[in-house]
Amino acid sequence: MIKVKNPGLQTTVQDYGRIGYYDVGMPPSGAMDKYSYTVGNLLVGNDENAASLEITYMGPTLEFQQDAFIAVTGGEIPPKINGEAVPMWETHSIKAGDELSFDFVKKGARVYLAVAGGVDVPVIMDSRSTYTLCGVGGMEGRALQAGDELKIGNDKKQEVKEGTSLPEEYRLDFSGDNEIRVILGLCSYRLTEESKKRFFEREWSVTTEANRVGYRFKGERLHFVEREQPFGAGSNASNVVDLGYPIGSIQVPDGVEPIALLNDAVTGGGYVTICTIISTDLDKMAQVKTNEKVRFVSVDIEEALQARKEYRDTVEKVRQFVAQ
Amino acid sequence: MVPRYEYGGDEFIFVELAEEMSLEVNFQAMAITKQLKEDNVPGIVDICPSNASYMIRFKPEEIHPDDLISKLKELEKTVSLEGFEIKSRIVDMPILFEDPWTHETVMNNRDRHQDPNSTDLEYAARINGFDSKEDLIQAITDYPYIASMIGFVPGLPWCYQMVPREQQIEVPKYVRPRTFTSERAFGFGGAFAVIYPVQGAGGYQLFGTAAAPIFENEQRLHDFKDSMTFPRQGDLLRFRSITMDEYKKIRKEVEDGTFRYLIKEFTFTPQQVLENPKAFSDDVLGRLYA
Amino acid sequence: MADKVLSPLPGIFYRKPSPDKDVYVNEGDSVKEGDILGLVEVMKNFYEVKAEKDGVIEKFHVENESEIEAGQEIATIS
Numbered sequence: 001m002i003k004v005k006n007p008g009l010q011t012t013v014q015d016y017g018r019i020g021y022y023d024v025g026m027p028p029s030g031a032m033d034k035y036s037y038t039v040g041n042l043l044v045g046n047d048e049n050a051a052s053l054e055i056t057y058m059g060p061t062l063e064f065q066q067d068a069f070i071a072v073t074g075g076e077i078p079p080k081i082n083g084e085a086v087p088m089w090e091t092h093s094i095k096a097g098d099e100l101s102f103d104f105v106k107k108g109a110r111v112y113l114a115v116a117g118g119v120d121v122p123v124i125m126d127s128r129s130t131y132t133l134c135g136v137g138g139m140e141g142r143a144l145q146a147g148d149e150l151k152i153g154n155d156k157k158q159e160v161k162e163g164t165s166l167p168e169e170y171r172l173d174f175s176g177d178n179e180i181r182v183i184l185g186l187c188s189y190r191l192t193e194e195s196k197k198r199f200f201e202r203e204w205s206v207t208t209e210a211n212r213v214g215y216r217f218k219g220e221r222l223h224f225v226e227r228e229q230p231f232g233a234g235s236n237a238s239n240v241v242d243l244g245y246p247i248g249s250i251q252v253p254d255g256v257e258p259i260a261l262l263n264d265a266v267t268g269g270g271y272v273t274i275c276t277i278i279s280t281d282l283d284k285m286a287q288v289k290t291n292e293k294v295r296f297v298s299v300d301i302e303e304a305l306q307a308r309k310e311y312r313d314t315v316e317k318v319r320q321f322v323a324q
Numbered sequence: 325m326v327p328r329y330e331y332g333g334d335e336f337i338f339v340e341l342a343e344e345m346s347l348e349v350n351f352q353a354m355a356i357t358k359q360l361k362e363d364n365v366p367g368i369v370d371i372c373p374s375n376a377s378y379m380i381r382f383k384p385e386e387i388h389p390d391d392l393i394s395k396l397k398e399l400e401k402t403v404s405l406e407g408f409e410i411k412s413r414i415v416d417m418p419i420l421f422e423d424p425w426t427h428e429t430v431m432n433n434r435d436r437h438q439d440p441n442s443t444d445l446e447y448a449a450r451i452n453g454f455d456s457k458e459d460l461i462q463a464i465t466d467y468p469y470i471a472s473m474i475g476f477v478p479g480l481p482w483c484y485q486m487v488p489r490e491q492q493i494e495v496p497k498y499v500r501p502r503t504f505t506s507e508r509a510f511g512f513g514g515a516f517a518v519i520y521p522v523q524g525a526g527g528y529q530l531f532g533t534a535a536a537p538i539f540e541n542e543q544r545l546h547d548f549k550d551s552m553t554f555p556r557q558g559d560l561l562r563f564r565s566i567t568m569d570e571y572k573k574i575r576k577e578v579e580d581g582t583f584r585y586l587i588k589e590f591t592f593t594p595q596q597v598l599e600n601p602k603a604f605s606d607d608v609l610g611r612l613y614a
Numbered sequence: 615m616a617d618k619v620l621s622p623l624p625g626i627f628y629r630k631p632s633p634d635k636d637v638y639v640n641e642g643d644s645v646k647e648g649d650i651l652g653l654v655e656v657m658k659n660f661y662e663v664k665a666e667k668d669g670v671i672e673k674f675h676v677e678n679e680s681e682i683e684a685g686q687e688i689a690t691i692s
Contacts (some may be wrong), residue, residue, distance in 0.1 A: 009623065009659060022370040024553045024608050025475035051584060057623050057656065057684065104622050125552075134478055134522055135541050136552070185330035187606060202446065210624050211657040214675050231489070232345025232375070232515035235496040238431035242482055242516060243347045244372045246332030253501070268374060270514060270527075276333035290624045291681045304334040305384055312385075313581035320624040 002115070004148040008192030009061035012209075013119050013138035013150075014112075015051040017263065018127035027127035028136065028247065030294040032212060032263050032286035034076035034111055036172060040114030042322045043071035043091050043160060050155035053144070055111045056211075057289075059102025060144060062113075066096050067158065068115035068152060072169040075174060075287050083300075089166040093169055101140045105172040108287035116160075122152030131264055133213070145170040161316055170318050172287070178294040180285055183304055186249060187240055190272045195255075196224040199274070199293070203260065203293040210290050212264040217294070222255045224272070234270055242270040248277035248285075254287015260285060278304040280311045327400060328363075329393045334384050337392055340377040342471075343581040345484065345515050347601075349376045350472045354558060356399045356406045372555055373583060374473040375482060377517070405594045414468070414560045414612045416586035417519070421461050421532035422569040430530050443515075444529040448495045448512060453481065461565055464531070465532045466601040467605040468612075469517055470597075471559040477524065479539040479553030483517040483561055486608075497505070501519070501527035508534040517563065521553070527566045535566060535574035536583055545582045560590065560608050588612050616692040619663065620685055625656030627663075627682040629674070637678070643671050651689055655686055656680060665691060 005013075017030025031037030031054055041050050044316055053060070057075050062311065072079045074087045080101050086092055088111070088279075090130070094100060100113075121128050121138055130138025139148055204217035224237040233239045238254050246262050247253065251271040252258045260277060262285070277285055278299065288294055327342040342349040349612035356371040360380070367386025372379040415419055422445060434440040449460035469483035485492060497513040503524060505511070509520045511528030517530055518610045536549030538555055540548040548552055555561070566574075588611050597604045623628065629637040629652045638650050645651070645665040653660045669691040676688050 009661065010657060020369055021478075022379075023372045023474065023557075024551070025478040025480055026553075038414075058661075104620065105624075133524060134539065134552075136478075141541065183331045183333055186332060187340070189328070208656050209658065226559065230342075230344035231342070231492075232484075232494065234514040239497065241343065241376045241514065242374065242476075243340065243377045244338065244374045244473075244475060245337035246338060246379065246381075248333050267372070267474045267576075268473065273338075276331070276336065278333050279335055289685065292624075301331050301334065301389055305389075306668070308334055308384065 002150040002152065003063040003065055004060060004144050004146055004150070005063055005099070006061040007144040007146055007148070008055055008095065010056045011144045012054050012132070013051050013121050013128055013267065014054045014130060015128045016049045017035045018129055018131070021125055022267055026125065027131065027264050027267055029131040029263050030127070030182045031112060031270070033074055033112070033283040035114045035191040035311065035315070037251060038162055039089070039166060039170070040071050040073040040112040042145060043073070043089070043164060043166065044069045044114045044116040045116055045156055045158040045160040045322070046114060046116060047155040047157055050114070050153070051121065053113040053116070053119060055102065055113060056109060057105050059111070062102045064094050064096060064098050064100065068094050069093050069162065071113070071114045072111050074111035074172070076106040077111045078103040078106065080244065085103045087165065089171050091160050091162055091164040093162040108172070109289045110230055110286055114274045115152055116156050116292055117156035118153040120151040133264060158323070166318065167321065168322070170314060171246055173289055178288055179226040179297050180290060180294050181278045181281045181297050181304070181307070182250065183301060184275045184298050185260050186246070186273040186276065188274040190224050190240070191274055192225055198222065200296055200298055203295055205293050206288055206290050207257070208290050212262060214262050215260045215288070217260070217287065219256045219258070222252050222258070224255060237287050238272045239270050242268060244268045246276045248279070248282050249273040250275050250277070263284070278307060280307045329396065331389060332379065335381055336387070337375065337380045337382070337389060337396065339379070339396060342376045345376050347470070347484065347487070347597060348594070350470070350484065351405055351408070353378045354410065355403045355405055356396070359399055359403050370537065372475065374475065375484070390460045407589050409593055410558045411591050412560055413556070414562070414588040414590050414608050416612055417561050417563050418535040418566045418570065418574055419510050419532045420535060420568065421565050423533040423571070425533055426509050426530040429502065429504060429506060429509070433498070433502045436498050436502060438496060438499055445531050448493070448529050448531070451495065452493050453584050460493070464517065465563050465565050468560050468562040468608050470554045471557055471561060472474055472516070474553070474555055477521055477522045479555055480518055481555035481559070481561065482537065483519070486516060486605050490602055495529050497527040498529070502527055505530070506533065508537060509513070509570045510534055524526060535571045536578060536585065536590065546584050554585070560611060584614065616690045617667060617669070618687045619651060619655055619665065619689045619691060621663065621682045621688050622684060623654045623656050623661055623681060624684045625654040627676045627678070627680055627688065628653040628655065629678040639671050641671050641673055643669060645669060645691065663688060667691060
């Protein structure tokens with residue numbers, strides 16, 4: 001058991017996600033930064049779909065009531081065992097009675113706490129991920145609360161030695177430029193050429209409304225090509241006949257404040273979508289904080305597939321490193 | 325217009341068959357996605373038909389997006405509505421119009437609305453040329469709807485009335501979306517009626533509240549044994565205006581776990597609907613209450 | 615000795631519980647450990663920033679309703 005003494009700002013149980021139910025309106029949920037989540041599981045020898053805790057901005061205080069192996073990966077929210085700082089991206093042994101807590105967030109927005117065996121909550125529609133809006137999955141369908149007791153499961157594949165530390169080259173670097181790659185498309189035909197250009201030229205600043213559902217950005221108003229609204233769409237120029245929203249798609253309700261739809265987002269609706277964040281850069285998006293600035297970069301499908309391949313190669317290298 | 329085939333990043337293909345809504349295009353999206361399901365194409369994760377478009381989620385390691393697009397373009401050419409059968413259910417959906425809960429939300433959000441001086445129902449009646457809100461309610465409840473898309477949140481049905489275009493009700497969405505919409509609210513936006521499965525944000529005009537749930541994460545009720553979500557694409561839904569007394573009776577049945585929707589299994593073809601929507605609708609209502 | 619009060623979160627800093635209310639504390643006021651000094655809004659949450667010791671608010675370093683970074687100094691208590 002792991003006892004939650006303080007839940008942190010928003011700590012949820014997440015695994016790879018609830019995949020394959022998009023057609024009934026069920027978003028995938030799951031870890032927002034898949035790379036850090038996956039590496040966390042590898043560092044404790046878990047099945048790669050084992051459930052971890054996703055910790056945002058402010059970490060929880062957890063009391064372990066049994067011995068366990070853990071790893072903390074992701075942005076930089078430095079972990080402490082019994083008040084002593086311990087490194088991230090490393091396998092640690094924690095003893096019954098030990099307390100795990102976290103320092104202020106230094107870089108990024110989220111970290112993942114992987115526990116050997118995984119966090120054991122009921123599997124709902126093939127996943128343990130928490131989807132708070134509908135109370136599905138995770139710890140009673142909600143973020144952790146003080147007093148919760150988390151069971152440790154059996155999703156373990158192999159032993160990983162204490163002190164196994166991920167080489168620097170495989171760790172994420174958050175000192176970068178916050179460039180988020182997107183593929184232009186969907187209903188981008190609705191934007192004026194000038195607005196399309198401006199979307200990629202300027203910096204967008206992340207508002208306080210930036211969570212697992214989506215990120216809202218401040219910048220400037222975007223404009224739509226004038227048309228008579230098609231039947232059924234609604235009267236605003238940003239309205240379309242309600243359609244499906246890809247995960248990572250960016251919409252611009254009324255032309256103000258673009259919104260990137262993320263893991264817990266709505267699966268469809270009636271606003272113009274203009275582009276989609278490529279899958280590898282969703283991880284990066286998840287580590288951008290409120291008040292930070294991002295720039296969107298337009299790439300083609302081949303570049304997106306290449307990025308995806310490199311990402312998978314890196315995960316494979318980490319797998320091999322851990323197996324050594 | 326020529327359908328648009330668009331990448332939704334590296335994991336989705338979005339196909340916009342038409343910019344405007346019609347029964348024909350909705351049936352076309354249904355027919356193409358049904359054929360795609362039957363073809364069992366490797367690498368496909370989700371097939372999401374929607375109103376005048378559809379979306380596919382796939383694993384690019386198993387199928388290259390451009391190969392998938394070729395496959396979809398092929399289906400666009402070969403799939404015909406001729407002989408396409410929709411296995412459907414006709415369902416009675418009891419709605420309490422002008423209920424106290426959505427009325428409170430409506431009144432709290434006048435600053436976000438086109439017309440701060442009337443209710444959503446009064447406004448919608450006026451701009452659609454009805455003499456009174458009662459006439460609008462009658463028009464909404466006289467003919468059944470097809471669940472043309474499921475999504476937004478789990479189980480939310482977009483419902484499109486099976487009447488000729490000139491009879492369709494159309495309303496704008498709120499000027500600024502609300503941050504609160506009560507659970508089971510019955511709303512209208514564009515040409516679509518919806519029921520909000522859970523409490524949350526929303527931008528549709530609010531007319532009432534459904535008595536029975538359409539999403540149940542505990543899966544207590546009979547109609548939710550197989551799935552947390554009730555509506556399916558292609559369902560034929562009849563919204564029926566009920567009194568507060570019937571509303572309370574249904575709520576009690578829901579709480580007791582005994583509530584069951586009135587459902588009739590029914591298979592139909594697009595031609596039946598398109599040739600004579602009025603006769604089709606009358607037939608549907610006849611079967612439902614037979 | 616003056617102690618720094620740091621924001622644990624990025625977001626918007628508020629010195630008032632709501633726009634039409636007075637500020638929680640003024641510079642020069644005495645505070646007790648646990649007193650609320652302000653709020654940080656992020657992800658539709660309002661996090662209460664509290665004094666970690668008894669003392670006097672020497673200075674606020676962040677204006678009401680301004681952007682704040684995690685780890686940024688909000689005030690000093692002496």
